Amino acid sequence: MNAHVKLSRRALLKGGAATAGAFTLGFSIPFTEAQAQAATPEINAWVVIQPDDRIIVRIARSEMGQGTLTGLAQLVAEELEADWAKVGWEYPTPGENLKRNRVWRNFSTGGSRGIRESHQYVREGGAAARMMLVEAAARNWNVPVSECRAAKSIVTHAPSGRTASYGSLAAAAAKLEPPKDLKLKPSSEWTIVGKSVKRLDTVDKLNGKQVYGADIRLPGMLNAAIKACPVFGGKIASFDAAKITGMPGVKKVVQVNPHTVAVVADTWWQAKTALDALPIVWDEGPNARASSDTIAAMLREGLDAEQAFEGNKAGDAKGAIASAARKIEATYSYPFQNHACMEPMNATALWTAEKCEVWCPTQNGEAALAAAIEASGHPAARCDVHKVHLGGGFGRRGRSDYVTQAVLIAKQMPGIPIKLLWSREEDMLQGTYHPITMARMVGGLDKDGNLVGLHMRISGQSILAGVNPQALQNGRDPVVFQGLNPGGAEGPFGYGIPNLLIDHAMRNPHVPPGFWRGVNLNQNAIYVECFMDELAHAAGVDPLEFRRRLMKNAPKHLAVLEAVAKGIGWGAPSAPGTAKGLAQIMGFGSYVAAAAEVSVSNSGAIKVHRIVAATNPGHVVNPDQVAAQVEGSFVYGLSAAFHQECTVKGGRIVEENFDSYPAMRIDEMPKVESILVPSGDFWGGVGEPTIAVAAPAVMNAIFAATGKRVRSLPLKNADLRRA
Amino acid sequence: MARLNVNGRMMDIDAPPGTPLLWALREQAGLTGTKYGCGIAQCGACTVHIDGEAVRACSLPIEAVGPNQKIVTIEGLSEDVSHPIQKAWLQLDVPQCGYCQSGMIMAAAALLAKKPKPTDADIDEAMTNICRCGTYNRVRAGIKLAAGL
Numbered sequence: 046m047n048a049h050v051k052l053s054r055r056a057l058l059k060g061g062a063a064t065a066g067a068f069t070l071g072f073s074i075p076f077t078e079a080q081a082q083a084a085t086p087e088i089n090a091w092v093v094i095q096p097d098d099r100i101i102v103r104i105a106r107s108e109m110g111q112g113t114l115t116g117l118a119q120l121v122a123e124e125l126e127a128d129w130a131k132v133g134w135e136y137p138t139p140g141e142n143l144k145r146n147r148v149w150r151n152f153s154t155g156g157s158r159g160i161r162e163s164h165q166y167v168r169e170g171g172a173a174a175r176m177m178l179v180e181a182a183a184r185n186w187n188v189p190v191s192e193c194r195a196a197k198s199i200v201t202h203a204p205s206g207r208t209a210s211y212g213s214l215a216a217a218a219a220k221l222e223p224p225k226d227l228k229l230k231p232s233s234e235w236t237i238v239g240k241s242v243k244r245l246d247t248v249d250k251l252n253g254k255q256v257y258g259a260d261i262r263l264p265g266m267l268n269a270a271i272k273a274c275p276v277f278g279g280k281i282a283s284f285d286a287a288k289i290t291g292m293p294g295v296k297k298v299v300q301v302n303p304h305t306v307a308v309v310a311d312t313w314w315q316a317k318t319a320l321d322a323l324p325i326v327w328d329e330g331p332n333a334r335a336s337s338d339t340i341a342a343m344l345r346e347g348l349d350a351e352q353a354f355e356g357n358k359a360g361d362a363k364g365a366i367a368s369a370a371r372k373i374e375a376t377y378s379y380p381f382q383n384h385a386c387m388e389p390m391n392a393t394a395l396w397t398a399e400k401c402e403v404w405c406p407t408q409n410g411e412a413a414l415a416a417a418i419e420a421s422g423h424p425a426a427r428c429d430v431h432k433v434h435l436g437g438g439f440g441r442r443g444r445s446d447y448v449t450q451a452v453l454i455a456k457q458m459p460g461i462p463i464k465l466l467w468s469r470e471e472d473m474l475q476g477t478y479h480p481i482t483m484a485r486m487v488g489g490l491d492k493d494g495n496l497v498g499l500h501m502r503i504s505g506q507s508i509l510a511g512v513n514p515q516a517l518q519n520g521r522d523p524v525v526f527q528g529l530n531p532g533g534a535e536g537p538f539g540y541g542i543p544n545l546l547i548d549h550a551m552r553n554p555h556v557p558p559g560f561w562r563g564v565n566l567n568q569n570a571i572y573v574e575c576f577m578d579e580l581a582h583a584a585g586v587d588p589l590e591f592r593r594r595l596m597k598n599a600p601k602h603l604a605v606l607e608a609v610a611k612g613i614g615w616g617a618p619s620a621p622g623t624a625k626g627l628a629q630i631m632g633f634g635s636y637v638a639a640a641a642e643v644s645v646s647n648s649g650a651i652k653v654h655r656i657v658a659a660t661n662p663g664h665v666v667n668p669d670q671v672a673a674q675v676e677g678s679f680v681y682g683l684s685a686a687f688h689q690e691c692t693v694k695g696g697r698i699v700e701e702n703f704d705s706y707p708a709m710r711i712d713e714m715p716k717v718e719s720i721l722v723p724s725g726d727f728w729g730g731v732g733e734p735t736i737a738v739a740a741p742a743v744m745n746a747i748f749a750a751t752g753k754r755v756r757s758l759p760l761k762n763a764d765l766r767r768a
Numbered sequence: 769m770a771r772l773n774v775n776g777r778m779m780d781i782d783a784p785p786g787t788p789l790l791w792a793l794r795e796q797a798g799l800t801g802t803k804y805g806c807g808i809a810q811c812g813a814c815t816v817h818i819d820g821e822a823v824r825a826c827s828l829p830i831e832a833v834g835p836n837q838k839i840v841t842i843e844g845l846s847e848d849v850s851h852p853i854q855k856a857w858l859q860l861d862v863p864q865c866g867y868c869q870s871g872m873i874m875a876a877a878a879l880l881a882k883k884p885k886p887t888d889a890d891i892d893e894a895m896t897n898i899c900r901c902g903t904y905n906r907v908r909a910g911i912k913l914a915a916g917l
Contacts, residue, residue, distance in 0.1 A: 243858075247857075387803070437865045702808055704810055710896055
């Protein structure tokens with residue numbers, strides 16, 4: 046089987062080399078380097094070792110800044126007993142994965158799953174390769190395998206002192222049968238995993254050499270700018286191509302689909318300039334009547350609707366609240382938001398009568414390939430996708446709409462590579478937005494201030510209904526309940542409340558939703574954690590103490606909360622003019638908490654002075670990179686909390702660029718102290734969960750500072766001026 | 769046709785005078801290290817140096833740049849990643865996705881050239897580039913490391 050696999054790979058590489066000959070890339074991407082090394086046998090799908098001892102670890106997930114590339118390589122290298130200094134990497138293509146029966150399994154890179162869902166099989170890949178290298182050495186020396194040990198890319202036969210480098214053993218090892226019995230190292234023996242090794246992908250990001258999708262250049266390539274109907278669901282009535290065909294560089298005006306038109310030109314600037322001059326009449330359709338107000342009304346109706354999907358239920362929440370000594374009620378809301386990746390959407394496609402190739406930044410190589418197959422009309426075996434690093438993903442690049450567009454344009458210009466690049470405006474208007482929701486929170490307190498019942502009614506958009514309706518469960522979207530579930534890796538609810546009802550009235554406006562870094566954990570954490578604060582204040586109990594009482598059966602939730610409380614100095618007097626807030630949540634397999642120290646000026650300006658964050662992701666593969674994700678999560682989460690909102694007018698998104706859709710900049714960035722408290726008994730994600738606690742910790746601190754409760758985001762809309 | 773001095777070389781740029789410097793650099797000069805992020809001088813991903821000043825290339829037409837003005841892009845900042853900012857960035861693993869970092873590094877290098885020992889307020893004022901991954905605290909630490917602070 047192994048031999049067959051290698052034949053396939055050689056055949057494929059031959060095809061790859063032919064491609065490279067016809068369309069020599071104007072740059073070097075890791076996979077082309079590997080193609081040049083086609084003579085080097087792979088030990089297995091995960092590990093290639095070259096004669097000079099260089100190790101190439103194959104990485105199926107996409108690197109978009111989150112560091113998964115380095116973390117996954119660490120996991121393979123650990124079991125391989127590799128010399129880390131010799132470790133490099135490459136992306137296999139989704140097409141190869143398909144040809145090899147998905148030997149690299151899932152390429153999808155979202156949901157903070159990179160490490161938490163592939164740690165087992167990538168480590169097994171490293172372990173198997175190590176065992177084959179050791180066996181190759183033992184056979185060569187004619188000694189028992191049990192007398193040989195591997196460390197730092199060298200196999201040593203202890204009794205005789207003989208050594209052999211991995212590079213010298215690779216060819217022989219590659220011919221051996223893969224071992225069946227794999228035993229992974231206990232975490233106590235890790236020497237590479239758990240260490241803050243440097244990222245494998247930094248240098249080229251410092252000198253301009255890193256090639257992103259937007260930077261791809263192929264010989265003979267033309268550039269495309271694109272515009273889809275800004276009103277979702279609308280289409281093109283007409284456009285007057287003759288008006289722009291004579292403009293400099295313009296090669297073709299292409300109707301991509303019923304609602305999208307593109308201009309192809311020598312350069313992208315020419316294409317965009319001509320597209321801006323193209324007269325287009327839109328048939329906007331009935332959605333043009335929708336606005337932020339009509340959408341809000343739709344959601345408000347859901348707050349009181351009879352029917353709702355249950356997410357978590359215990360006892361009789363409504364009954365307990367009705368008979369409680371006190372009833373506390375509040376309504377929260379969370380807006381649409383665009384991912385606003387720094388690199389706008391793009392893809393480069395080459396279509397010929399024989400094949401279709403795509404070069405693109407994607408969080409899901411296999412979905413990009415599926416899009417290319419469908420749009421090209423070619424069978425799967427004649428299509429492939431070459432992944433490049435992403436200039437941000439945040440969930441947006443899990444979709445393949447831009448790949449489909451590039452292929453459809455290229456199909457109209459056979460044999461010519463077409464690079465499609467969206468303008469920032471197109472990126473803002475054709476997003477797949479953070480779902481819009483509201484939540485009505487109703488709590489019942491007994492006469493002693495104990496929480497006896499809680500009803501959380503979420504009203505609003507379902508991501509699954511928009512992107513993958515087949516995944517709905519009898520109409521119910523389980524992803525809505527992230528962080529609120531009775532159990533599981535996607536967020537068991539941390540509070541033990543005797544009478545609990547969390548339900549969802551699905552209300553889907555016409556604006557397309559998408560997975561947005563942190564997904565539904567973001568607003569769920571705000572709703573729950575800010576309302577917990579409200580309940581604590583109503584009960585006259587310290588917010589930390591109020592939570593403690595409810596978290597007796599959730600020690601891991603409580604542990605991260607206690608860690609940030611200690612870190613921020615909860616209970617100690619705050620610096621003059623500042624106040625503190627707390628929040629916790631569990632999601633993406635990890636327990637997270639944050640504490641914020643905030644001041645609010647007389648004119649209502651909010652300043653976040655300090656953040657303390659705690660994370661229990663079970664295992665920490667690279668502490669420095671986990672810290673980077675935690676720091677970055679506050680930028681993403683607080684940019685959203687303070688500034689970001691996509692409003693709707695005439696059926697379309699109003700905000701078109703960073704002037705009306707600002708992001709946090711360095712002057713607003715608080716200090717972030719990241720505490721890692723891995724308990725070592727599970728594997729959780731770190732790219733997303735912390736985002737969810739950023740906003741509620743700050744919002745609770747704002748209340749502590751001002752006595753004003755902000756329940757609607759973004760905070761730029763809140764009036765916190767002192768009377 | 770415009771004549772531009774880019775990274776110490778004179779280049780003839782075959783583009784209309786209104787073409788933004790960003791696109792002349794990327795599409796005519798082939799220097800793709802300078803990035804497009806917004807096109808309206810908001811995000812700073814396109815930051816280059818003109819006579820030592822940090823400038824947003826997306827909003828500057830090439831006709832506004834004279835042949836005697838020295839343009840430096842990320843590709844020309846150093847031969848071998850040896851600028852103090854680049855070294856500090858490497859040491860601290862500053863970039864995440866990296867897309868904004870060319871502009872971030874050019875802005876930081878221009879700051880250090882003017883103020884070798886910048887204060888936090890200097891950094892806040894000079895570093896207005898957007899990073900969506902959230903590298904700001906490492907950017908600040910990197911500038912201080914490069915400045916020997």
